[in-house]
Structure formats: C-alpha cells, structure tokens
Amino acid sequence: MIEAIGVSKTFKSTQALRDISLKVEKGDVYGIIGMSGAGKSTLIRCLSRLIPPSAGKILFQGTDIGSLSGQALRHFHMKTGMIFQHFNLLSSRTVLGNVAYPLEIANIPKEKQESRVKELLHFVGLDSKIDCYPNALSGGEKQRVGIARALANHPEVLFSDESTSALDPKTTQEILDLLKTLNKKLGLTIVLITHDMEVIKKICNKTAVIEGGRIVEEGQVARIFGDPQHPTTQRFIQSSAHEIPLEFIQAPSPNRKLLRLRFKGKAAAEPVISQIVKKFHVEANILLGWIDHLQTVSIGTLVIDLTGSPEGIEAALRFLTEHNVHCEAIEYAS
Amino acid sequence: MHPNLDLALQLLPLQLGNTLYMVFASACFGLILGLPLGLILVLTGKGRLKQNLLIYKTLETIVNIGRSFPFAILMVALIPVTRWIVGTSLGTTASIIPLSLAAAPFLARLVEANLSEVDTHLIEAGIVMGSNVRQIISKILLPEALPSLISSVTLTLVNLVGYSAMAGLVGGGGLGQVAIQYGYNRFNTPIMIATVALLIILVQCIQWTGNAVVYTLLKKRGKL
Numbered sequence: 213m214i215e216a217i218g219v220s221k222t223f224k225s226t227q228a229l230r231d232i233s234l235k236v237e238k239g240d241v242y243g244i245i246g247m248s249g250a251g252k253s254t255l256i257r258c259l260s261r262l263i264p265p266s267a268g269k270i271l272f273q274g275t276d277i278g279s280l281s282g283q284a285l286r287h288f289h290m291k292t293g294m295i296f297q298h299f300n301l302l303s304s305r306t307v308l309g310n311v312a313y314p315l316e317i318a319n320i321p322k323e324k325q326e327s328r329v330k331e332l333l334h335f336v337g338l339d340s341k342i343d344c345y346p347n348a349l350s351g352g353e354k355q356r357v358g359i360a361r362a363l364a365n366h367p368e369v370l371f372s373d374e375s376t377s378a379l380d381p382k383t384t385q386e387i388l389d390l391l392k393t394l395n396k397k398l399g400l401t402i403v404l405i406t407h408d409m410e411v412i413k414k415i416c417n418k419t420a421v422i423e424g425g426r427i428v429e430e431g432q433v434a435r436i437f438g439d440p441q442h443p444t445t446q447r448f449i450q451s452s453a454h455e456i457p458l459e460f461i462q463a464p465s466p467n468r469k470l471l472r473l474r475f476k477g478k479a480a481a482e483p484v485i486s487q488i489v490k491k492f493h494v495e496a497n498i499l500l501g502w503i504d505h506l507q508t509v510s511i512g513t514l515v516i517d518l519t520g521s522p523e524g525i526e527a528a529l530r531f532l533t534e535h536n537v538h539c540e541a542i543e544y545a546s
Numbered sequence: 547m548h549p550n551l552d553l554a555l556q557l558l559p560l561q562l563g564n565t566l567y568m569v570f571a572s573a574c575f576g577l578i579l580g581l582p583l584g585l586i587l588v589l590t591g592k593g594r595l596k597q598n599l600l601i602y603k604t605l606e607t608i609v610n611i612g613r614s615f616p617f618a619i620l621m622v623a624l625i626p627v628t629r630w631i632v633g634t635s636l637g638t639t640a641s642i643i644p645l646s647l648a649a650a651p652f653l654a655r656l657v658e659a660n661l662s663e664v665d666t667h668l669i670e671a672g673i674v675m676g677s678n679v680r681q682i683i684s685k686i687l688l689p690e691a692l693p694s695l696i697s698s699v700t701l702t703l704v705n706l707v708g709y710s711a712m713a714g715l716v717g718g719g720g721l722g723q724v725a726i727q728y729g730y731n732r733f734n735t736p737i738m739i740a741t742v743a744l745l746i747i748l749v750q751c752i753q754w755t756g757n758a759v760v761y762t763l764l765k766k767r768g769k770l
Contacts, residue, residue, distance in 0.1 A: 260674055289676035300671035303767050304689035313685065314675045347768030361675075371674075 213238045213369060213401050214259060219268035219278075221254050221425075228254040230425045232268070236369075236403055236418075241395050241507075243416035243433070244405045245448055251425040252405040253373065259403060260294055260371040261285060273368070290318055293362030297374035299354040301346040307333065307357050308342045314364040332360040336390065352383035359390060363400075370394070372404035376411060388414050409448045413437070417507045421445045434509040438476035439538050446540065466522045470499075471529075474538040475512040484535050485516070488528040494520030515542070550736045557724050557737070562744060564638045565720035568710045572642045573703050576649025583609065583650065584657025585683060591662070595669065595679060605654075612651030617709045620644050621716060641718035645709055649702050656698035660691045693763045700756025704749050711745065721745055 214236040221229040228251045236242045246252040258265045261277055270278040277288050293314075301310050308329055315325045333339050336356040346354055355375060362370055372391070376384040392415045394400045406412065412419050412433060420430040421444055429442040440446045450472075485496050500515040518525055532539050583605060589595050590602040615623070621644040625635045628643040664687055672682045688695070714722025721741050729738025764770045 262670055262674055286676040286678060289674050292674070294671070294674045296667065296671065298667060300665070300667045302668060302686060302690060303769065304692065316685070317676050317681060345766065345768040 213240070213273065214403065215269075215271040216255075216259065217269040217271065219255075219258060219265045219270060221251075221258055221263070222266045228425050229258065229265070232422075232425075232427055234420050234427060234430060236401060238401055239395070239399050240418055241391070241402045241404070241416045243412040243419040244403070244422055245407065245409065245412055245419060246405070246422035247407060250422045252407075252422050254425075255422065256371055256373050256403065256405045260292060261288060290314070290365050291367055292369050292371060293365070293367035294371040294373065295355065295358045295362050295375045297377045299346070299351075299358045299378075301354055301357055301361075303346055306343050306345055307338065307349075310346065310357055311360045311364060314361060318365050328364065329360075332363055335363075336360045350383075351379050352386055355379065355383075355387050356390070359387075359394075363394070367400070369401040369403060372402060374405060374407070377406070377408070384411075385414075391415055409451060413504055413506055415507070421448065432508070434476070434506050434511070437504060437506055437511050438474055438509075467519055467525075469518045469525050469529075470542040471516050471518055472540045472542055473514045473516065473532065474540075475514070476509060476536070476538075478536065480512050482535060484532060484537060485514070488531055491531065492520065492524040492528045494518055494524045494528050550734070553728070553734075554737060554740050557728070558721075558740060558744060561719065561721050561724045562748070565707070565710050565722070565745075565748070568638055568641050568645060568713065568718070568720055569703060569706045572645030572649055572706055572710075573699065575642065575646035576653050576702060576706075577699065579646065579650035580653030581657055583654035584661065585687075587654060587658040588661040588687070589679070589683075591658075595682065609651040609654050612647065613655065615648070617644070617648050617712055618715070620648055621713060621718075636717045638719040641710065641713040641720075645706055645713065648709055649706055652705065653698065653702050656701065657695065660694040660698055661687050663694065664690045693760045693767075693769075696756060696760050696763070700753060700760075703752045703756070707745060707749055707752070721748075 216232050216234050219229055219232040220227065232255060234242075234244075244252050244255060254263075257263045258278075259270060261270070261280065265278050268278065269276045272288065277285075280288055302313065305313070308326070311329045311332055312325045315328060320328070330339070330342070333342055336359055338353060338356050338360070341349060341353060341357075346357065349357065358375070370391075375391075376387050379387060388411065391402060391404075395402055395415070402415075404411070404416070416433050418431065419433050419436055420427045421436075421442060422428070423442075423444045429436060429440070429445045436445060437449060440449050485498070488494060489496055495518070497517040497519075498514060499517055500513075502513055504511045504513065518528065520528070529539055587602060587605055587609070590598040590605075592599065592602075621641075624644045624647060628635045628640050631643055632640045634640050668686055668690060669682055672686045677685065710718070710720050711722030711725065712718075714720050714724070714726055717723070721744060725738050725741040728734040729741060761770070
C-alpha cells in the first residue's frame with residue numbers, strides 16, 4: 213500500500229529523517245512511535261505528502277508520490293485521509309460543513325454531499341451534532357468529526373498524527389476503538405504516529421520505533437513486545453508498564469537480581485519459576501505481574517526479585533532464556 | 547426660525563450624505579485594492595504557501611511607502627492623477643481617489659495581519675484534503691478570518707471619516723468642509739459644534755455596527 217525506500221528529509225542544516233525504509237501493507241494498522249524530536253512528525257508529513265522528502269522514494273500503490281506536485285498531488289491527497297492532534301476543524305463551518313469540505317473539493321453534487329455527511333456522522337456516532345459549530349464540541353467529538361471528514365472520500369489509507377494525544381484516557385480509548393472498527397469493518401489501512409506505547413499496544417499490528425531520524429526497530433507488535441532488541445524500544449515498553457514500588461528495590465549485590473521476565477505463547481504454559489527455585493536453589497519473590505493483550509497475542513510479564521548464589525542466579529537466567537522467556541535485568545539505581 | 551438652525555438643516559444633511567458617499571465609496575475601492583494586496587502578501591511571505599520573496603518585498607515596500615504619506619500630502623501629490631481620472635481635483639468624487647489610495651495600503655496591512663493569524667494547521671488540513679490555492683483562500687483563509695477582517699474594515703471606515711474631513715480642507719466637500727467654512731472661517735461656533743457632534747455620532751454608529759456584526763459572528767461560531 214505505502215512503502216518508503218531510503219527516505220531522508222533535511223531542513224536547512226538539520227537532518228530530520230535518515231534513510232527511512234518501511235512497508236505498510238493493505239489492512240495494516242502501522243504505528244510509528246518515538247519521543248518528541250525523534251522525527252516521527254516529519255515522517256508522517258512526508259508519507260502523507262504534506263512535505264516532499266529530500267531523498268528516497270515513497271511508493272503508493274506502486275507509484276512514486278515523492279515528487280508529485282499540482283493536480284497529481286491533489287489527486288493523491290483525495291485518496292488519503294488525515295486526522296490531527298488538534299483536530300484542525302474549520303471554526304467558520306458547522307459539523308456538516310466541515311465533513312462536507314472534502315466532498316466539495318472532489319466536486320460531489322450538493323444533494324449527494326448531505327446524504328454522505330449524514331451517513332458518516334451516523335458511523336462516528338454524532339448524528340445529533342450536525343448543525344453545531346466545532347467550538348461547541350468536546351475534544352472527543354471534535355476528533356470524531358475529524359475522522360468523519362477524513363473518511364468522506366473513501367480513502368485508501370488514513371494518516372493519524374498524534375490523534376489521541378490531546379484527549380483524556382477515556383476519550384482516547386473511544387477514539388482508538390473507533391479506529392480499530394474502521395480497520396476491521398472497512399479494511400482501512402491506518403498509519404499513525406504516537407509517543408504512547410498504549411496506542412501501539414491497543415490497535416497496531418506493526419510498529420516502527422524511530423529515534424534520531426532513524427528507524428531503530430521495526431516489525432510485528434507481538435514480536436517487538438515479546439523480545440524488544442533496541443534500548444529505546446525497551447524504554448517505551450517499560451514506560452507503558454507498571455511502576456515497581458521503590459521500597460522493593462534494594463541495594464545491589466552479587467546475590468540479588470531484579471528481573472523483568474516476559475512470557476509469550478508456549479512459555480507461559482511451563483512452571484519455569486518453580487523449576488528454577490528447585491533446580492538452582494534460588495529464591496524468587498514475585499513483585500509484580502500482568503498481562504498485555506496485543507492484537508494477535510497476549511504477553512505476560514513478571515517482575516521478580518531473585519536471590520541466591522551468583523552461580524545459581526547465572527544458571528537460572530540461562531535456564532529461563534532456554535525456555536523462551538525474555539529476561540531483562542532492572543537497574544537498582546534511581 | 548433661528549438662522550443657524552435654518553443653515554444647519556440646509557447644510558448638514560447634504561454634507562453628511564457627501565461624507566458617507568466619500569467614506570463608503572473609498573472604502574469599497576480601498577478594499578478592492580487592499581484585499582488582494584493583503585492576500586498576495588500573506589501567500590508570498592516567508593514560509594507561506596506560495597513563498598516568493600521578490601514579490602513580497604516589492605509589494606511590502608509599495609505598501610510601506612503608501613502608508614508613510616501623511617494624508618494631506620498624499621492628497622496634494624495625487625492632484626494630477628485625480629484630474630486625469632475624474633477630470634477635476636475638486637469636489638466629493640475627486641476626493642475618493644486619494645481616500646481610496648490611502649485606505650488601500652492600510653487595509654492591505656490589516657488583511658495581511660488578519661490572514662496570517664489563521665492557524666497554519668488549518669491550511670495544512672486543507673492541503674491534505676486536496677484543496678488548491680484558490681480553495682484554500684476562499685474556503686479556509688477568508689471565512690476563518692472573517693470576524694477580524696470585519697473589524698479591520700470598521701477601523702478603516704473610522705479612519706476614512708477623519709481623512710474625509712481633511713479632504714474638506716481643500717474643497718473636497720462633506721462635513722469637514724462645513725466645519726472649515728462656517729466654523730473656522732466665519733466663527734460660527736454652533737454650526738461647528740453641530741458638525742463635530744455629527745462626526746462623533748457617525749463614527750460611533752460605524753464602530754457600533756462593526757462590533758455588532760463581529761459579535762454576532764463570533765457568537766454563532768461558539769467563540770464567545
């Protein structure tokens with residue numbers, strides 16, 4: 213559907229994107245996650261062709277859209293939809309007028325516009341607000357109008373630029389559910405950027421972690437969650453995890469290790485904790501445990517405090533790794 | 547009847563009409579010139595949709611020159627132009643030329659300021675929905691800035707009332723001329739006071755109407 217090949221973007225002297233390659237298939241919910249300043253905003257602006265890339269190709273259904281301009285570019289824009297962090301609704305138009313905007317641009321006859329707008333508003337659950345002005349709506353309602361507007365011309369792909377970052381947790385959940393429904397019911401391909409791992413967890417099937425303008429890790433969400441390779445990815449996953457109470461974090465010693473264990477699929481079926489306790493004469497104190505439900509798989513996490521002889525701990529770690537449990541030591545510091 | 551009252555009834559309605567004619571006609575011409583000028587400034591400025599610094603700098607210089615002329619000087623300087631267009635440099639219709647040319651750069655600057663206040667994210671949203679420049683101007687920039695544009699037009703109208711009184715100094719007609727001829731040259735204080743009072747009421751009415759329209763628009767859009 214959309215593929216970036218070696219995309220770079222330079223603003224004057226700063227290089228915002230370096231050699232980005234990624235592939236979004238039809239039906240994907242592709243989440244790009246990064247801290248502020250990582251380049252994710254620039255990336256989605258390039259993919260949606262708000263700005264042209266400095267180098268590289270962006271293929272949309274096989275054609276390079278990186279260098280389009282004028283009529284051809286507008287034609288591409290009509291086949292895509294975009295929603296924004298701050299909704300970007302026109303305050304001079306009612307909800308009806310806002311959702312009808314892309315239809316006007318596409319020269320849809322007036323009488324067809326209204327029926328399409330009603331259909332869209334019904335879909336996002338805002339039938340009663342058709343004659344309201346955006347300023348009279350709540351954040352969640354504004355984003356629903358934004359989504360209805362983005363869907364007006366039956367887009368092939370929806371770009372979402374931090375679309376839930378300005379919303380409270382409950383509304384975020386509602387909007388994410390709506391996006392998920394769009395993906396499932398209409399088969400809509402979604403490319404989103406976010407700084408929030410929860411968003412990736414809840415609706416994405418694929419993700420790319422971006423840092424310093426580069427993609428540092430990319431793949432299926434289930435894979436990345438179960439076995440994060442890059443430190444940035446690990447940090448993102450931790451940031452979405454539960455806090456470990458400080459009083460449980462004790463001074464470092466060779467006889468003690470604080471571990472985060474991740475179980476995916478079959479690993480969860482085996483009683484590995486009691487096995488290491490028996491086999492290696494270590495003691496395992498379970499501090500925290502939870503399950504993350506991803507799109508395709510559930511991942512269990514345990515935080516344990518392992519005490520015993522250094523050799524015993526070493527052997528226990530090896531045993532866990534052999535049994536497909538992802539182990540990560542938690543630093544005592546801080 | 548008191549001779550002053552008689553004079554006032556004879557003069558003031560006629561000259562009020564002349565003032566209104568000058569003010570509104572020159573505001574119209576000023577808008578016809580100033581609105582596109584302001585639009586071009588907004589579109590060609592740095593980091594704008596159709597950035598073209600050569601056009602921007604040129605127009606900006608013209609606007610600045612136009613605005614730095616004191617109105618009295620502009621009026622005199624434009625006499626040949628006015629003669630060429632209207633056929634005479636005297637009278638109400640002739641005053642419309644310098645008044646329009648004073649209003650145009652003033653409005654252009656205000657329009658530029660009003661339109662640059664429209665959130666650039668809205669323009670981006672317009673672009674990703676496939677709008678061309680014409681649609682961005684007519685469907686986003688102008689409607690979004692409409693309340694502040696109306697405020698700017700109100701401000702210009704009030705300024706033009708003042709300028710039109712100045713035009714009266716050199717035979718431009720209107721209430722300004724009454725104030726000069728009767729109030730200043732003939733020491734007819736009651737007529738002068740009546741004229742000034744009329745000008746105050748006129749300015750109040752313009753301002754009040756402008757404010758009311760802006761208020762209604764903002765209220766409708768839920769911004770108040």
